[in-house]
Amino acid sequence: MLRALRSLLGSRWPILGMLGALVAVAVAVGALIDGSVVEAAISALLGLALVGLVIVGASAREAEQRARKLDAQLKHLASATDAISTTLKAIESKQDDPGGGALAAAIGAQRLDAAVRHDELLARHDQLRGEVVTALTEDQLSELSALTNLYAMLGPDDEVPVFGGYAARPTTVLRLASLVRRLPGDALVVECGSGSSTVWLALACRRAGRGRVIALEHHERYAELTRTALARQGLESVAQVRVAPLEPVTVGDQTQDWYEGKNWADLGGIDLLFVDGPPRSTGPRSRYPAFPLLARALNDGAVVALDDVNREDEADIAGDWLAEPADGVTLRDAGTIGRTRFFTASRGQDN
Ligand SMILES: C[S@@+](CC[C@H](N)C(=O)[O-])C[C@H]1O[C@@H](n2cnc3c(N)ncnc32)[C@H](O)[C@@H]1O
Known part of the structure; x- marks a missing residue:
């Protein structure tokens, strides 16, 4: 009804409404002066109704204007969204088209670059994996298989002597153990540098039922540790550790520290000599004197093993031993296992 009235009066309806209200008030005042109370009240009510209609109509108009404005904004937003989506579609279609302009060319080049880099990285990864796995696997596998063989040698009550750090490797120990099996019953094994x-x-x-061990050890504490380990396994009668402090010895024109003479002077009939001490920390070429000084105590056919020939000093020592017979004993190369080089000692006319 309000809308119909508004369209009837056009845009002037608020003014006309207010004028109507004023007229009604004037009529009410006139009626009151004339003493006609009922007429005055009706006119006043009509005036108030006209004022109310003007107020309600004005707020309705304001709300309608706000709704129209909002509608226009929504339409603008919708057309902007359409424009963005059209642009995106255009970019996508250009990406798929190799000849789709500079943008497509740039994106295509980036993709190609990324693919090439990806392939290069994969190839490098495979290569590195191959290198590392091959190197580690070969090394680890031989030590692991040696370890397995050594474990098979142990009885159910035997404690496993530790490996690692200072100790000779499983491949070395396994070869020494298999040499022990071929020794005569009363064989003597001498070791320079005690430990595992x-x-x-x-x-x-003990397992082979042949041979005994004498180990020379310069360090009191390590001698004691090795003795304790031997005792735990009831091996005191099979192996003896001799504490032999280092003292200067002269071999040829070289003087250096080696095990005190009184601890090895009595040795004779050695069938297996394992040289794994004194440690390098005691001086350069610390293991060199072993062969020149103990050669006279080696049996014909004895095996000599020098550990750590991967180091320059020990590699030089091995070369010197092969080149320099001592006390009528010559060493012949018997191969290298891991880090340990083996030699066979021979005495005789062909030396
Ligand atoms: C190369 S290690 C010899 C170890 C022994 N031949 C072996 O393979 O178990 C040389 C020297 O290391 C020292 N040593 C022995 N046991 C050790 C240990 N548990 N920790 C550190 N050094 C040790 C001793 O003085 C030994 O003469």
């Missing part, structure tokens, strides 16, 4: 290998050698002797 002393216990392994003693275990191998």
Whole structure:
């Protein structure tokens, strides 16, 4: 009804409404002066109704204007969204088209670059994996298989002597243990530098039922540790650790520290000599004197093993031993296992 009235009066309806209200008030005042109370009240009510209609109509108009404005804004937003989506579609279609302009060319080049880099990285990854796995696998596998063989040698009550750090490797110990099996019953095994290998050698002797071990050790504390390990396994009668402090010895024109003479002077009839000490920390070429000084105590056909020939000093020592017979004993190369080089000693006319 309000809308119909508004359209009837056009845009002037608020003014006309207010004028109507004023007229009604004037009529009410006139009626009151004339003493006609009922007429005055009706006119006043009509005036108030006209004022109310003007107020309500004005707020309705304002709300309608706000709705129209909002509608226009929504339409603008919708057309902007359409424009963005059209642009995106255009970019997508250009990406798929190799000849789709500079943008497509740039994106295509980036993709190609990424694909090439990806392939290069994959190839490098495969290569590195191959290198590392191959190197580690070969090394680890031989040590692991040696370890397995050594474990098979142990009885159910035997403690496993530890490997690692200072100790000779499983491949070395396994070869020493298999040499022990071929020794004569009363064979003598001498070791320079005691530790786990002393216990392994003693275990191998006990299992083979042949041989005994004498280890020279310059360090009181390590001698005691090795003795304790031997005792735990009841091997005291098979292996002896001699504390032999280092003292200067002269071989040829070289003087250097080696095990005190009184601790090895009595040795004779050695069938297996394992040289794994004194440690390098005691001086350069610390293991060199072993062969020149103990050669006279080696049996014909004895095996000499020098550990750590992967180091320059020990590699030089091995070369010198092969080149320099001592006390009528010559060393011949018997191969290298892991880090340990083996030699066979021979005495005789052909030396
Ligand atoms: C190369 S290690 C010899 C170890 C022994 N031949 C072996 O394979 O178990 C040389 C020297 O290391 C020292 N040593 C022995 N046991 C050790 C240990 N548990 N930790 C550190 N050094 C040790 C001793 O003085 C030994 O003469």
